[in-house]
Amino acid sequence: MSETIIEALAARLAAHGVCRFFGVPGGDCSLDLIEAAARHGIEFVVTRTETAGAIMAAATAQLTGAPGVLMTTRGPGLANAVNGIAAAKLDRAPLLVLADGHEPHQAHASHQRFDQAAVVRPLVKAESWLAEADPAAEIEQLIAIARTPPQGPVYVELVGQRIRAPLPAGATATPPPPAAPAPAPAAVAAAEAVLRASRRPVIIAGLQAAEPGAAAALRRLARAWGAPVLATYMAKGAFPDTDPLAVGPFIAGAAEDALLRSADAILLFGADPIEFLPTPWRYKAPTVMLTTHAFDREFHPWVAEVVGSLTDSAGLLEATVKPGGWSAGEIAAQRAAMQAAARTGTAARGVSPHALVDAVVAAAPDGARIAVDAGAHMLPVMALWPSELPHGALISRGLATMGGALPSAIAASLAEPERPVVAFTGDGGLMMCLAELATAVQAGCRKLVVVVFNDAAMAMIEVKQRRRQFPARGMDYDTADFAAAAAAFGWRGFSVAAPEQLAGALQQAFAADRPALVDVTVDREAYHSLLPALRG
Template identity: 80%
Template sequence: MTDTTIIQALAERLAARGVRRFFGVPGGDCSLDLIEAAARCGIEFVVTRTETAAAIMAAATAQLTGAPGVLMTTRGPGLANAVNGIAAAALDRAPLLVLADGHEPQQEHASHQRFDQAALMRPLVKAESWLAEPDPMAELDRLIAAACAPPQGPVYIELIGGRIRAPLPAAGTPAEPPAAPAPDSAAMAAAGAVLRGSRRPVIIAGLQAAEPGAAAALRDLARAWGAPVLSTYMAKGSFPDSDPLAVGPFIAGAAEDALLRAADAILLFGADPIEFLPTPWRYAVPTVMLTTHRFDRPFHPWAAEIVGSLADSAGQLAGMVAPGGWSPAEIAAQRAAMRTAARTGAVGHGVAPHALVEGVMAAAPAGARITVDAGAHMLPVMALWQAEAPRGALISRGLATMGGALPSAIASSLAEPDRPVIAFTGDGGLMMGLAEMATAVQAGCRGLVVVVFNDAAMSMIEVKQRRRQFPARGMEYGSTDFAGLATCFGWLGLRVTGPEELAPALQLALASGQPALLDVAIDREAYHTLLPALRG
């Protein structure tokens, strides 16, 4: 036995893994032990206003830093309120440690705030623990390894006060993480049979392409083939949007349909079906999947599925396709068509969605990261914004939850304080996490700008409602003064009602030195033509 407690050893292990901050809403039991132990290791605790936002912040921190994210909640309502954020980490493939208070063994009589927390977590997490094994740090190492192994995701640890305050037993040697499997030779041969006969392949980059080493391999492969590249939302920036081979986003919609139907083969580079719309695969040409892991639900019988390191797999495929099947003019025309579709929609008042995106892009500092909420606004943002590096845009696409843009932007601001971050959100998404504006101020975020597409409605669903010829009912929010609310939270709040006001407001926001919010009046009628142009 040692003089170190289990909770102190846990904090030390997290610090050694690169964790620099964790997020949550504390309770009165183990939360206090963890906050104190973490502080002694130089790990900052960021108190949030809601547990779901804390989970999203922790997951975004993991994606940006490479260290596992850490969420802390109290028992009962604390953990229950975090479920949406934990589900986002699961489906968006982010490594997350969920640490929650449990009940002591001597509290068998207690019913207050009590339910089977592990059962609640079980559908969402890859592993669970009470750190009750003889070597709790080996147990923790296995949990962290599980969270970080493809597909990355959350693990659950229930903290029991009497256990974590006990002295740490003598520890064993930390286990080494398993190496990625080598690409299977039979799968590689099947891929070769497709690609060697291809002159016009298209590459679709998915979320795994943002991982270290994968993005560089993607760029080398696309340039070796001279092949056009589409990127899923979570892969945005893994292949630079400014590259002549970059066409735009892949959403399995109308905007990229012509390009894919002109292809004679498709390579899914690190794509994960969690990003695909729940419709059948619509392309008949042979398709090769490169992935770091297999999937629970086979989305389609691909011509070949190669599991392993994306960089290793891409290296073996590089010489299989001779460049020249696509002309630069063809690719440029496809790119221009995509951008034209994103600019669709006449505006009778306020600012057009695409004009807002392009106005922000013109005023934003070089290297600014964006975070994007779910909603109709995400389509022009993701089609028009230029990202040049992995994680240049953060968005929930596996769960596609609303309310993620602001907490993700806070996480970005804390992880990289000198990098500006711009959160694009609809009014509905911001309403779901409005209290976190107080978190941004308290945590000292700077260089953070929130841009609200304020159209006073759930526009994405309203478009579907009209297309199904239902009456206009239940989609309107009514008017909200977000600029005024921002001021109440200690932000700079600015209202923009027309295109001519946009550039001055952006310049003021970016120069303010404090969190700033642009409350932009949007004519949502534009979405009724924009969405069909992009999605079909």
């Protein structure tokens, strides 16, 4: 029996290290793909929504280095995945989006029909119908495109008549993995000129610093210079948070302002402006950018922009700065000030946000990874949780979508079943993906704990509403019992309404023999002082 195109697709995915893929199947090509993948040892994880499936696939790619794979049916399946595909684009995750299309003999059909490629075209780097003379080569090219910086999604529309056909004869050469360009000598010279004149540089690590090899280069560079390090949210853990040179997160806010204004140079190490807030660059020190790729938009005219391997660029610049410009006491004071800012705000009822984070830090097993949803709660979490490894915190920062923490945590639990995972989410974010609690149980996740900041509100937007002196309107949710909802899906559920209940509930959650959710009543009033302290 000759090999079919769908068999070739499954074989190439397996060859690139894909172990599982995610999505919601339809009744056509999805069935062929599930069977072909199983024959190549690739597990299919059925999710409750396509958006959650896309987020799981993207997180899997970030953690494993293999491309993520999402499968949807035609029409509503693909349409429902758009938010997750957008997250993969803006969070720089290599993702193959495989969707059913209409057969050639269905030209008369309008049911569930629209131009699917046109819908996702602004979000993908390439599109294909596997209709070229050498489909195996086409698959390889698509994977290479998805993995070339800036990494992102590609779209493949599957048509049964095509994918069930025999693979055309002829050998297909596997292209080598994409290589970063060599740093341009002129750009390196411009960076050297800035850094040789510097005695007090600050390093801001960005999402590219979490990639293989880059984190080690970052650690060598910072220690050679004795320079303080800030990390964007997606770079958290690329430089260990417990290192004496680590200060905390970079959000271009009030908490890190004093440090950056006392610097005489700033090095952006793999920082991608897609993570930055949409405000102008506010720092006067000359800034050098090290990046693996150029950017679509010029965020700021950096003094020097060195494009190439971060490891190579760091090696070329390692000897440019002599250590000693920063004292250990100065750096420790900056770190203490940031953590104090993250602990701003008290609770008149329930638990304060920072007290909840501190309690989880104290209770969590060593080596735990976290996933963090968008919302006000992410500020104390990202400032206070200590990460030691690249991708130690999974968070959407390019798109900054809500509803990402639980799917990302499920993906992390499946990728590394023995590593504990903690998902920090607000009540609003969890409600956007609540059905994925069922996915976690069905997929066999074990060491997974969800912590819900249940403040019955869109807390961050409420802060902005009050700042603009608008009436309090439209930000409240009815109170939800997430512990009971989790129990209905087969989780262990715990409710915490007062600080004295917190330690015991967390201890039981981390000791549970199945996924556990801790639903904590949080006083949202604390955010009205916490956000100004960190963001300004």
